[in-house]
Amino acid sequence: MTIITRRTLLASAAAGAAASHLSAPALAQSYPSRPITLVVPWGAGGGTDATARIVGSILERDLKQPVNVVNRTGGSGVVGHSAIATAPPDGYTIGMITVEITMMHWQGLTQLNPESYTPLALMNEDPPGVQVSSSSPYQTVKQLADFIKANPGKLKASGTGQGGIWHLALVGWLGAMGLPASAVPWVPSNGAAPAMQDLAAGGVDIVTCSVPEAKAMLDAGRARSLAIMAPARNPQFPNVPTLNESLGINFSVGAWRGIAAPKDLPQPIVDQLTAALKKAYESKEFQDFMANRGFGIKWAEPAGFARFMAEGNAAMGVAMRAAGLARSA
Amino acid sequence: MTFDILMQAFALVFRLDVMAIILASAAFGMFVGAMPGLTATMATALLVPVTFFLDPVPALGAIVTATAMAIFAGDIPAAIMRMPGTPASAAYTDESYAMARKGQLDLNLGVNLTTSVLGGLIGVVILVLCAPVLAEFALAFSSFEYFWLAALGLTCAVFLATDNPLKGFVSLLLGLAIGTIGIDPAAGFPRFTFGSVELMQGVSFIPAMIGMFAISEILRGATAINAPSEMITQAIGNVFRGVGSTLRKYWVNFFRGSAIGVVIGALPGAGADIAAWISFAVSKRFSKEPEKFGTGHVEGIVDAGAANNSALAAAWIPALVFGIPGDSITAIVIGVLYMKGMNPGPTVFLQNPQLIYAVFIIFVLANLLMLPLGWAAIKSARQVLRVPQNVLIPMILIFCIVGSYAMTNSYYGILIMLIMGVFAFLLEQNGFPIAPIILGLVLGEMFEQNFMTSMIKADGSFLAFFARPIAAILGISTLAIWALMIWRVGIAKQPAPAQ
Numbered sequence: 001m002t003i004i005t006r007r008t009l010l011a012s013a014a015a016g017a018a019a020s021h022l023s024a025p026a027l028a029q030s031y032p033s034r035p036i037t038l039v040v041p042w043g044a045g046g047g048t049d050a051t052a053r054i055v056g057s058i059l060e061r062d063l064k065q066p067v068n069v070v071n072r073t074g075g076s077g078v079v080g081h082s083a084i085a086t087a088p089p090d091g092y093t094i095g096m097i098t099v100e101i102t103m104m105h106w107q108g109l110t111q112l113n114p115e116s117y118t119p120l121a122l123m124n125e126d127p128p129g130v131q132v133s134s135s136s137p138y139q140t141v142k143q144l145a146d147f148i149k150a151n152p153g154k155l156k157a158s159g160t161g162q163g164g165i166w167h168l169a170l171v172g173w174l175g176a177m178g179l180p181a182s183a184v185p186w187v188p189s190n191g192a193a194p195a196m197q198d199l200a201a202g203g204v205d206i207v208t209c210s211v212p213e214a215k216a217m218l219d220a221g222r223a224r225s226l227a228i229m230a231p232a233r234n235p236q237f238p239n240v241p242t243l244n245e246s247l248g249i250n251f252s253v254g255a256w257r258g259i260a261a262p263k264d265l266p267q268p269i270v271d272q273l274t275a276a277l278k279k280a281y282e283s284k285e286f287q288d289f290m291a292n293r294g295f296g297i298k299w300a301e302p303a304g305f306a307r308f309m310a311e312g313n314a315a316m317g318v319a320m321r322a323a324g325l326a327r328s329a
Numbered sequence: 330m331t332f333d334i335l336m337q338a339f340a341l342v343f344r345l346d347v348m349a350i351i352l353a354s355a356a357f358g359m360f361v362g363a364m365p366g367l368t369a370t371m372a373t374a375l376l377v378p379v380t381f382f383l384d385p386v387p388a389l390g391a392i393v394t395a396t397a398m399a400i401f402a403g404d405i406p407a408a409i410m411r412m413p414g415t416p417a418s419a420a421y422t423d424e425s426y427a428m429a430r431k432g433q434l435d436l437n438l439g440v441n442l443t444t445s446v447l448g449g450l451i452g453v454v455i456l457v458l459c460a461p462v463l464a465e466f467a468l469a470f471s472s473f474e475y476f477w478l479a480a481l482g483l484t485c486a487v488f489l490a491t492d493n494p495l496k497g498f499v500s501l502l503l504g505l506a507i508g509t510i511g512i513d514p515a516a517g518f519p520r521f522t523f524g525s526v527e528l529m530q531g532v533s534f535i536p537a538m539i540g541m542f543a544i545s546e547i548l549r550g551a552t553a554i555n556a557p558s559e560m561i562t563q564a565i566g567n568v569f570r571g572v573g574s575t576l577r578k579y580w581v582n583f584f585r586g587s588a589i590g591v592v593i594g595a596l597p598g599a600g601a602d603i604a605a606w607i608s609f610a611v612s613k614r615f616s617k618e619p620e621k622f623g624t625g626h627v628e629g630i631v632d633a634g635a636a637n638n639s640a641l642a643a644a645w646i647p648a649l650v651f652g653i654p655g656d657s658i659t660a661i662v663i664g665v666l667y668m669k670g671m672n673p674g675p676t677v678f679l680q681n682p683q684l685i686y687a688v689f690i691i692f693v694l695a696n697l698l699m700l701p702l703g704w705a706a707i708k709s710a711r712q713v714l715r716v717p718q719n720v721l722i723p724m725i726l727i728f729c730i731v732g733s734y735a736m737t738n739s740y741y742g743i744l745i746m747l748i749m750g751v752f753a754f755l756l757e758q759n760g761f762p763i764a765p766i767i768l769g770l771v772l773g774e775m776f777e778q779n780f781m782t783s784m785i786k787a788d789g790s791f792l793a794f795f796a797r798p799i800a801a802i803l804g805i806s807t808l809a810i811w812a813l814m815i816w817r818v819g820i821a822k823q824p825a826p827a828q
Contacts, residue, residue, distance in 0.1 A: 043657075043660075044370065044371075044373075044374035044377075044657075044661055046660070049374075049664075050377075050664045050668075053377060053378055054381070056378075057378050057381060069378075070738045071374075071738065072737070072738055072739070073530065074511065074512075074529060074530020074531060074533075075511065075512055075519075075526065075529025075530045076512050076517060076529075078512075078526055078529050079526055079527065079529060079530045082526045083739070107517070109512075109517075109519065109529075110526070156785070156786050158782075161514075161517050162515065162516050162517035163517050164517075185785060186785075187472075187782050187785050187786055188514065188515050188516070188517065188778075188781075188782060188785075189782070190514070190778070193652075193653060193654060193660070194597070196653070197468065197470075197597055197647075197651075197653045198471055198472065200468050200651070201468055201469055201470055201471040201474075202469075202471060202797075203471030203472055203473070203782075203786060204786065215652070215672070216651060216652020216653070216663070216672070216673050216674055217651065217652065217653075219652075219672060219674040219676060220650070220651050220652070220674040220675055221675075222468070222651065285381075289668060292667055292668060292670065293664075293667050293668070
């Protein structure tokens with residue numbers, strides 16, 4: 001791999017400037033001259049994988065080089081996120097980073113944080129919903145909230161692993177109502193789909209995953225979505241009210257996905273990739289795909305994405321410390 | 330009405346382009362399945378970008394065909410080289426390999442192929458006829474039921490250990506211990522990772538499996554490289570000879586294996602590999618000649634060969650009816666269904682019935698196609714046996730390395746494979762069986778996670794494990810089996826009491 005890189009660099013240097021060391025424009029002119037690897041920190045078949053694969057296939061057409069989607073799973077996302085951060089910043093390894101990058105370091109799982117990357121583009125954000133089984137007595141989120149206040153610790157909730165984004169959504173929602181995290185104990189699961197199945201099987205009472213993740217069970221009439229934790233309703237699910245509408249509290253959080261590269265990626269490559277990603281984001285295929293799955297779309301260019309992550313990172317730090325999920329430093 | 334829909338479905342399937350795609354994905358599935366480390370799940374993931382550009386029926390047909398072929402094809406390298414092509418073949422790899430060494434390779438592969446085809450067809454029939462009912466049953470499983478299922482599965486280790494139950498038990502505990510490496514499934518805290526990022530993903534199961542079966546076998550071969558070759562030398566005979574009489578003799582096993590496969594496959598938490606383990610253990614438990622197991626006996630292969638292919642189709646039941654994946658393959662399929670506008674749920678049978686029926690037809694076609702294609706694959710794979718051992722062993726090693734790398738996309742997989750290979754070689758030299766280690770790795774996380782989540786749900790009360798009807802039945806049966814086993818050990822010990 002090193003040899004190929006060196007040869008590519010030499011070739012572009014010879015073709016480009018006469019200077020003895022490589023100049024950035026020369027690199028950009030020949031970029032990309034070989035296949036690009038797109039690392040996904042989550043397993044094949046999930047929402048992140050599906051989003052990355054559609055982005056990858058559109059990028060491939062635009063950049064005229066194969067884009068190989070590689071799943072580096074495990075370690076609650078740490079493995080894949082470190083694979084992206086530690087790759088050489090040459091534009092040939094990029095990755096889809098997810099909201100967990102603003103969370104894992106507070107838990108003490110890794111040193112990596114949003115600063116460890118060159119942000120390229122934010123592509124998606126999904127707010128959590130509050131789902132209950134269709135056989136449960138709660139018809140509105142208000143009824144549910146009143147029961148929780150009257151019987152703290154009685155109901156159990158699930159949706160992802162311990163300290164995951166949907167766990168934090170639950171704790172944040174409880175906090176906004178003035179309740180401690182122990183009012184609804186968390187049952188860790190391997191993700192939203194197993195949690196929704198457990199909800200239908202009667203194993204847990206509440207699942208705070210995103211509404212698209214709950215869609216199949218909602219369509220099957222096995223679950224009800226009582227509210228979403230977002231500033232506005234989701235056009236795909238117009239009947240689900242926001243927390244503010246039904247409880248008068250303003251709490252919103254979201255799971256997001258974006259494309260990033262290792263830190264210190266040369267600016268010309270950043271510009272080229274961001275332009276290609278913008279084209280992919282605006283393409284009909286991407287828009288149709290996300291609408292079909294019910295996934296939310298959200299765009300931000302590198303500077304905006306960096307700001308978005310920095311704000312999210314700070315907010316997560318506060319929320320996780322409040323929830324007792326942060327590792328005391 | 331129904332007839333109309335069926336005709337439409339046939340029209341959707343029997344088209345030149347659809348047939349071409351099915352044939353191509355069948356060949357692709359055979360190749361992927363026969364390559365150790367490349368699994369049916371990976372075949373599906375690799376097909377997803379292709380399905381973007383296909384109509385719904387060929388898109389799903391490609392996945393159905395490729396996975397059915399892959400699950401069978403995994404049996405071929407297992408028998409020839411003791412290297413299971415997919416995890417679904419791991420349960421009976423040793424038995425198949427022992428048969429091959431006895432000179433019964435033809436019979437083994439013939440039985441594997443035939444039971445795969447017929448088991449797959451039974452799975453499809455159940456999928457078509459009973460999907461809503463079985464999905465309802467599968468949906469009632471919560472962590473309490475899965476805990477008992479995992480406990481029952483671990484009990485199988487006792488039946489798998491051939492001569493020395495104590496050593497088998499030690500192996501199982503080793504497997505469970507290795508399974509605890511990585512992030513704790515309940516608390517999300519790293520265990521035994523020593524600060525290594527790679528170890529946080531745990532000991533990857535497939536590289537470990539390749540190492541323990543294939544590398545340990547290579548090492549054994551290498552220690553005896555100068556000894557006269559005991560490679561299986563037999564004339565290329567008729568693969569189907571003797572299959573008929575085997576099936577006539579073991580038809581109960583075949584139906585039992587298929588039934589276990591369907592039920593386990595329909596459960597969202599367990600797939601073809603666990604179905605194969607459980608049906609193999611059940612086969613031995615109820616066999617009239619359990620002492621023959623482990624010496625190259627065809628009986629358990631009838632059960633397990635049918636079970637893993639019937640589980641494959643049954644995994645579609647919860648996926649289609651509730652959008653809940655029955656295994657890792659259908660987890661990917663659900664994404665494809667959404668992309669093609671066939672949103673899973675009970676309405677999928679009402680909105681586009683002709684598409685679903687077309688998929689069912691492809692299921693049947695794929696299983697029928699497996700017969701000639703599987704036969705061809707066996708014939709060509711047998712040529713491997715003519716390669717001299719000193720050429721073959723390095724080639725197997727290369728396949729092992731490629732497969733392990735492909736699983737984790739890093740050198741970590743190769744390292745795991747090599748370490749586990751040497752470890753398994755040393756264990757086997759000292760009489761410890763390796764099948765229980767693999768079973769421990771497969772079921773360890775399921776066992777632990779469902780125990781932990783159940784305890785959280787029940788606020789620490791053990792009675793909750795018997796509070797739900799299915800959990801109570803499973804729990805009491807498990808405890809009864811354990812009590813029976815302990816009682817039997819007690820009886821056996823009495824004439825010669827332990828020092």
